[in-house]
Amino acid sequence: MQRDEETKRARDEVTDAPPSSTSSFRLSVASSLALLCCAALLTAFALTSWLAWRHKCATYDEPMHLVAAWIQIHDADFRCNPEDPPLWKYYAIAGLSRDRLKIDHSSPGWSAMLQNVARHDPFARYTLYQTPGTDADAVLNAARAHMVLLGALFAAVIAWWAWRLAGPLAAVVATAAFCLDPNFLANAPLVKNDVPIALALLGLTAALWLVGRRATLFRCAAVGLLLGAGLTTKFSGLLGIPILALLLLGRVVLPDPWSVLAWTARTRLHRLLAACAIALAALALSYALIWACYDFRFRMGNAPNTVSDFHDVLQITARYQAIRDHQPSWDLTVYQLEQWAAQWRPDRFVRSVLWINQHHLLPNAWLVGLLYTYGSTMYRGTFLCGQLSLSGWWYYFPLAMAFKTPLATLIGLALALCVWLAKLRGRFAALWHRPWTVIAAGVPPALYLFMALRSNVNLGLRHILPVYPFLFIWMGVVAAAAAARWPKSTAAVIAAFLLGLAVETYCAYPDFLPFFNVAAGGARGGLGLLSDSNLDWGQDLPSLRDWQKLHPDRQLALCYFGSVDPRYYGIRYQNLPFSQAPNDLPVFIHPPAVLAISATFLQGLHMNSAMHRRYQLLLHGQQLIAVLGGSIYLYEVR
Numbered sequence: 332m333q334r335d336e337e338t339k340r341a342r343d344e345v346t347d348a349p350p351s352s353t354s355s356f357r358l359s360v361a362s363s364l365a366l367l368c369c370a371a372l373l374t375a376f377a378l379t380s381w382l383a384w385r386h387k388c389a390t391y392d393e394p395m396h397l398v399a400a401w402i403q404i405h406d407a408d409f410r411c412n413p414e415d416p417p418l419w420k421y422y423a424i425a426g427l428s429r430d431r432l433k434i435d436h437s438s439p440g441w442s443a444m445l446q447n448v449a450r451h452d453p454f455a456r457y458t459l460y461q462t463p464g465t466d467a468d469a470v471l472n473a474a475r476a477h478m479v480l481l482g483a484l485f486a487a488v489i490a491w492w493a494w495r496l497a498g499p500l501a502a503v504v505a506t507a508a509f510c511l512d513p514n515f516l517a518n519a520p521l522v523k524n525d526v527p528i529a530l531a532l533l534g535l536t537a538a539l540w541l542v543g544r545r546a547t548l549f550r551c552a553a554v555g556l557l558l559g560a561g562l563t564t565k566f567s568g569l570l571g572i573p574i575l576a577l578l579l580l581g582r583v584v585l586p587d588p589w590s591v592l593a594w595t596a597r598t599r600l601h602r603l604l605a606a607c608a609i610a611l612a613a614l615a616l617s618y619a620l621i622w623a624c625y626d627f628r629f630r631m632g633n634a635p636n637t638v639s640d641f642h643d644v645l646q647i648t649a650r651y652q653a654i655r656d657h658q659p660s661w662d663l664t665v666y667q668l669e670q671w672a673a674q675w676r677p678d679r680f681v682r683s684v685l686w687i688n689q690h691h692l693l694p695n696a697w698l699v700g701l702l703y704t705y706g707s708t709m710y711r712g713t714f715l716c717g718q719l720s721l722s723g724w725w726y727y728f729p730l731a732m733a734f735k736t737p738l739a740t741l742i743g744l745a746l747a748l749c750v751w752l753a754k755l756r757g758r759f760a761a762l763w764h765r766p767w768t769v770i771a772a773g774v775p776p777a778l779y780l781f782m783a784l785r786s787n788v789n790l791g792l793r794h795i796l797p798v799y800p801f802l803f804i805w806m807g808v809v810a811a812a813a814a815a816r817w818p819k820s821t822a823a824v825i826a827a828f829l830l831g832l833a834v835e836t837y838c839a840y841p842d843f844l845p846f847f848n849v850a851a852g853g854a855r856g857g858l859g860l861l862s863d864s865n866l867d868w869g870q871d872l873p874s875l876r877d878w879q880k881l882h883p884d885r886q887l888a889l890c891y892f893g894s895v896d897p898r899y900y901g902i903r904y905q906n907l908p909f910s911q912a913p914n915d916l917p918v919f920i921h922p923p924a925v926l927a928i929s930a931t932f933l934q935g936l937h938m939n940s941a942m943h944r945r946y947q948l949l950l951h952g953q954q955l956i957a958v959l960g961g962s963i964y965l966y967e968v969r
Contacts, residue, residue, distance in 0.1 A: 364584055365502055376516065407626055413696045478522060500825075514736070719936065735865060737848055871961075928950075
């Protein structure tokens with residue numbers, strides 16, 4: 332009898348049969364309260380995230396993304412920042428008038444961007460911070476407001492799927508885990524594509540889950556559009572293709588009949604034919620969306636001479652691949668690099684991209700961005716637990732998740748795992764007999780995490796954000812099932828989880844980017860653990876400006892990591908070696924002075940070891956007088 336019931340649940344799970352009372356959307360009292368809670372969480376998320384970034388400057392990549400978005404909308408040109416596809420950029424600055432930014436089309440940097448990706452950052456910095464009459468912060472904050480709303484949509488999708496799987500309590504727990512997570516609060520408002528690609532992959536997975544239950548025309552179209560959204564948001568969206576293939580293959584293997592449009596596929600062969608048809612249609616639709624995002628034009632711009640010949644990108648790929656193959660020490664000389672790069676020969680992937688470009692099968696800008704991303708991900712300088720590396724570590728992201736995930740969430744996930752492994756009887760046992768949901772919700776995060784472990788790009792937790800929504804939804808589903816078995820004790824655990832998560836997160840306000848959990852020692856402890864976008868992304872120049880206003884007579888020496896011009900905020904400084912702040916030449920500082928150094932440079936990342944030792948000697952025994960926003964360290968140098 333129990334086996335028959337389990338079989339019935341499994342069959343119901345791959346159809347659109349009416350859901351049980353725990354997962355329906357009937358507006359009972361409990362459902363109404365859950366909807367109010369989810370709405371309140373979404374509102375709190377948007378307001379908290381927006382206010383936290385209201386008085387912080389652009390992070391390292393935001394100026395380039397913002398200017399690139401402006402150029403592609405108002406000039407229909409894709410020469411700036413091709414390594415980040417354009418779909419999300421259309422949204423980021425939609426509705427902002429053309430005259431709020433002034434693009435200098437006559438400058439040498441404008442034409443240089445076509446053949447030299449190194450010119451993108453200087454052009455963006457000049458446009459935003461050195462062009463008279465430009466209010467860079469006003470434009471940035473307007474774009475950030477758009478991105479915050481996209482983060483709220485992300486939370487709504489999580490709530491919807493958790494509700495469909497296990498009812499209102501699951502939706503509340505999953506939504507709270509997302510909305511009170513400092514990493515999403517930190518990344519959602521940024522003019523970056525890390526949160527948009529996570530949303531696109533979650534949406535693609537949810538659409539495939541619906542297609543596996545019953546494949547309607549609307550659902551199949553949604554799969555194609557969301558796959559295309561991933562491919563035109565970030566090049567890691569290419570993982571959407573194997574996700575599509577694996578999930579459809581999983582649906583073929585399941586023995587249950589599959590309703591596809593007006594046809595029921597009962598045999599495995601029929602299900603395979605249906606899956607192939609859906610996959611081909613999705614690929615065709617996503618291919619069309621790529622062309623649509625580039626105005627159905629092969630060239631980067633409207634002019635005939637706006638086609639990249641790949642020379643600069645091929646040189647970059649040659650250098651990066653040479654570093655990957657030779658595994659050099661941290662202090663790599665230019666001569667060594669050029670010698671190795673001269674021996675480089677294009678591999679099969681590079682030759683394929685060049686062939687596709689030669690035959691105009693995809694837009695030139697999309698292919699340039701794809702090849703640049705391929706080359707630049709072969710190696711990146713990275714920092715982990717006091718160590719520097721050019722190739723990273725396979726365990727980087729598991730440790731990053733352990734350091735930067737709130738302690739309350741880690742404990743909640745551990746408890747959910749214990750309950751899950753217990754294989755409780757009764758209502759909870761149904762969770763083990765829903766194979767299509769297990770496949771649909773388990774394969775994508777597992778695949779994404781596996782690829783991340785093999786990646787050399789160990790720059791920040793932001794690259795693993797697509798994994799988190801699945802963990803939040805799973806935790807909500809387990810919580811709902813446990814509440815059905817132990818209502819009182821589960822309610823107490825959920826209340827403690829929500830309280831602990833809220834306290835830990837809001838204690839970090841407004842500095843969510845350098846958040847590290849209590850066990851990792853907070854932002855100060857994070858200085859010895861992780862670098863770059865985990866901690867310091869150049870976001871705290873306004874805090875340095877405010878400090879200087881309070882100490883107008885102090886001489887300030889600056890070693891800044893970031894792409895923003897400190898002079899835009901009225902900061903008076905003398906530049907130090909390796910500082911990325913604009914200045915003609917570094918100067919010698921005569922003590923007493925205050926040295927402001929970004930955490931990234933304090934850790935030795937993005938500078939050679941000899942210069943790092945000089946900074947260590949300079950700061951040895953000096954007094955740390957302040958830490959601004961968790962990212963800029965001020966030392967009294969006497």
